[in-house]
Amino acid sequence: MSEPTGAARRRGPFKVGDQVQLTDPKGRHYTFTLEAGKNFHTHKGSFPHDELIGAPEGSVVRTTGNVAYLALRPLLPDYVLSMPRGAAVVYPKDAGQILAFADIFPGARVVEAGVGSGSLSSFLLRAIGDQGMLHSYERREDFAEIAQQNVERYFGGPHPAWQLTVGDLQDNLSDTDVDRVILDMLAPWECLEAVSKALVPGGILCCYVATTTQLARTVESIREIGCFNEPTAWETMIRNWHIEGLAVRPDHRMIGHTGFLLTARRLADGVEPPMRRRRPAKGAYGEDYAGPNADGGTGRRDGPVPQ
Structure with a gap:
């Protein structure tokens, strides 16, 4: 059975074409691709790529300036x-979710719509x-090229x-019997009708949006279309x-808000x-609200509002 x-790029000694991540004594990272006969240069000196080719992962190399890199x-x-x-990337914390x-x-x-x-x-x-299938749609050709x-x-x-299509999902979606749909785009509500026809019963729609207004409109549109839970x-x-001895404290910086997810x-x-x-809540569908439930939340999905 083939791998x-x-x-094969995730195990064994380093080979030509492998991606390598160097970590310096201050914890800074440098990523490059191994090429025979090339040198890696830093402001602390250089070393030949050949020194890593054939070496086991987790090796330490030293530059001409005698600085060690893992x-x-x-x-x-x-x-x-x-x-x-x-485009901006989906952060690992959101990708994991x-x-x-x-x-x-x-x-x-x-x-997937919005390949970024x-x-x-x-x-x-x-x-x-x-053995799976990922069909990605991206409306911008330059983004699609970088992603590929x-x-x-x-x-x-x-x-x-993987299949990558340049164009709008709602205009080009031809997939059927889809298990999962991931929408990373400005207006996911525009695609709900198309993806609801493609998803199998029990299939999951997952949307990634940046702002609370996008989040609210997407949720209300999902409720309005009437074929999702x-x-x-x-x-x-x-x-x-x-963590340094007895100095155990949270870092001063953190990865905070990057986007909202909904399923x-x-x-x-x-x-x-x-x-x-x-x-x-009182005022949730007030005079200023112009979303799908602009009738004050008395539509079929919400039922009458108790007085």
């Missing part, structure tokens, strides 16, 4: 934060494996489970800790979603 795509293959979270960008809460499994059939720089595509491809280069650089060539929305934040599951055809029993 999964990219697996050499490891970059983890996927490291790679996506250092790769060339067109998407893989977990959108329940991305080996062999899954996934549609290829960060989330790389995470999804590694999760679904060679980044994904192929990570896996060492084209991934057999009640959406769940959240955000994640990461705070590292400094909803496709109901069976012809099924009416259960009526929401939660009473809307």
Whole structure:
């Protein structure tokens, strides 16, 4: 049985073409691709790539300035934060949440809209494996080109489970029997009708949006379309800790808000979603609200508002 795509690049001695991440004594990272006969240069001196080719991962090299660097293959979270960008990348903390809460499994059939720089595509491809299917849609050709280069650089060539289409999802979506749909775009509500037809019953829709207004409109639009269960929305934040002897404290910096995530599951055809029993907060659908439930929350999904 052949190895999964990219697996050979994750183990064994360093080889020509491998990505290498160097860590200096101050914890700073430098990522480059191994090439025979080349030299790696820093302001603290240089060393030949040949010194690492054939060496085991976790080796230490010294520059001509006698500075030691630890050499490891970059983890996927490291790679996506250092790769060339067109659009902003989906941060690893959000990609991990998407893989977990959108329940991305080996062999899954996934549609992604808004490929950006290829960060989330790389995470999804590694999760679904060679037997899955990831069809990514990106409306900007320049972003699609950068994403394709980044994904192929990570896996060492084209991934057999990946198809990339330049164009709007709602105009080009032809996939059927899709298990998961991931929307990373400005107006995901514009695609709900198209993706609801593509998703299998029980399939998961996951949206990644940046602002509270996008979040609110997306949630209300999902409720309005009537073929999903009640959406769940959240955000994640990461705070590292400094540990040095008895000096144990949180770092002064943290990765705070990057975006909101929400998920909803496709109901069976012809099924009416259960009526929401939660009473809307006073003013939630006031005069200034112009979303799908502008009738004050008395539509079919919400039922009458108790007086």
